[in-house]
Amino acid sequence: MVKPQLRISESTIHRLSIYYRALNRLERENYETISSKELAKREKLTPAQVRKDLSFFGSFGTRGLGYPVTELRDKIAEILGINRSWSVALVGVGNIGSALVSYKEFQKQGFRIRKIFDNDQRKIGSNHKGIIVSDADDIVTELRDSKIEIVVIAVPSLVAQMIVDDVVRAGIKAILNFAPINLKVPDDVYLRNENMAMELEYLSFSLCNDEAQL
Amino acid sequence: MVKPQLRISESTIHRLSIYYRALNRLERENYETISSKELAKREKLTPAQVRKDLSFFGSFGTRGLGYPVTELRDKIAEILGINRSWSVALVGVGNIGSALVSYKEFQKQGFRIRKIFDNDQRKIGSNHKGIIVSDADDIVTELRDSKIEIVVIAVPSLVAQMIVDDVVRAGIKAILNFAPINLKVPDDVYLRNENMAMELEYLSFSLCNDEAQL
Numbered sequence: 571m572v573k574p575q576l577r578i579s580e581s582t583i584h585r586l587s588i589y590y591r592a593l594n595r596l597e598r599e600n601y602e603t604i605s606s607k608e609l610a611k612r613e614k615l616t617p618a619q620v621r622k623d624l625s626f627f628g629s630f631g632t633r634g635l636g637y638p639v640t641e642l643r644d645k646i647a648e649i650l651g652i653n654r655s656w657s658v659a660l661v662g663v664g665n666i667g668s669a670l671v672s673y674k675e676f677q678k679q680g681f682r683i684r685k686i687f688d689n690d691q692r693k694i695g696s697n698h699k700g701i702i703v704s705d706a707d708d709i710v711t712e713l714r715d716s717k718i719e720i721v722v723i724a725v726p727s728l729v730a731q732m733i734v735d736d737v738v739r740a741g742i743k744a745i746l747n748f749a750p751i752n753l754k755v756p757d758d759v760y761l762r763n764e765n766m767a768m769e770l771e772y773l774s775f776s777l778c779n780d781e782a783q784l
Numbered sequence: 785m786v787k788p789q790l791r792i793s794e795s796t797i798h799r800l801s802i803y804y805r806a807l808n809r810l811e812r813e814n815y816e817t818i819s820s821k822e823l824a825k826r827e828k829l830t831p832a833q834v835r836k837d838l839s840f841f842g843s844f845g846t847r848g849l850g851y852p853v854t855e856l857r858d859k860i861a862e863i864l865g866i867n868r869s870w871s872v873a874l875v876g877v878g879n880i881g882s883a884l885v886s887y888k889e890f891q892k893q894g895f896r897i898r899k900i901f902d903n904d905q906r907k908i909g910s911n912h913k914g915i916i917v918s919d920a921d922d923i924v925t926e927l928r929d930s931k932i933e934i935v936v937i938a939v940p941s942l943v944a945q946m947i948v949d950d951v952v953r954a955g956i957k958a959i960l961n962f963a964p965i966n967l968k969v970p971d972d973v974y975l976r977n978e979n980m981a982m983e984l985e986y987l988s989f990s991l992c993n994d995e996a997q998l
Binding site: 578580581583584586587590591592595612649650651652656658665666668669670672673674675676678679680681719720722743744745746750752760762763764765766767768769770771772773774775776777778779780 | 794795797798800801804805806809826863864865866870872879880882883884886887888889890892893894895933934936957958959960964966974976977978979980981982983984985986987988989990991992993994
């Protein structure tokens, strides 16, 4: 069991996800060890940053030899909780929801969509990749009786808070929200928001602040 | 013109996007000023973090009065480059690409999809929200002759590098990639990767490291 790592920042956790993917690639390329310098170069980070991030998890690297690729990858998977599978429910099979049902990265990292809900009568009962869409009106009872651990919300902003309230009432403690709205959840529920425009804003910031263009 | 803000970290830029949205909501709620404490509370950050982030942009807050909501919102929009519109091209209208064409947040922040490319003969020539899908084979010439500033890649991993090479050849300097693969671009091209599984990994990390559950 991993001990609580309360000092780990949000950006460190994201970098762990990035290291995990980098180490997977390195393993496929038959690397046995990797230096912080090489790992940093591949991911456009500094070696000091890599060493600092990985130092949270005890002494892994051997000076001169680097980090053992497979062992470090497995350790990060354990820390991120992706060395197991998770049962996920999706609410909303509009444009984004439909894309998520087919999104291979979820499966690859162990996130299995096991239930789908919608409030559109034309969608209820339809089959999405082997899952029959349930009525969103039944969400509290259906989630309570299930082993669902994480719920993904891909509904219009107007109904998102109502859906989240139901999801919380059903006892779910982890929610990923795609609706562009600030949802309120109790303190003991983990809520993450995915807003795909934010990465574009990073790019527009970069273009506006590009030294070469000023 | 904004001066280069080279000390601004990736996480600060993301928080600016978050402040921007929060300030928009505050304006709609008729707030004229907001304290760092209240802004922090709404976004689950610390007041010190908010003050530090906003201090990059000169002295905005007045002790005791807080930040002027509209002025700060407009300043952040200028810094992020979203006080104007951007011409965007999308490559790939599969599940994710189709969802992005209808994604209202892009439009709302000024990111206008003006061109769509695909290599599927059944999709080329079809109409997506008023845009006729072009042949991906013509991407270099079509982008060169256009005013496109940012390209969004939503193609399968196997062809993503080839597409990106074409996009770079056409002179594009900002790319948002949805393919779960590490793309190589020259140093003068800004590349951001969107991997929607990473937010789920944050949640699984949180569930695994939840003090209450240990």
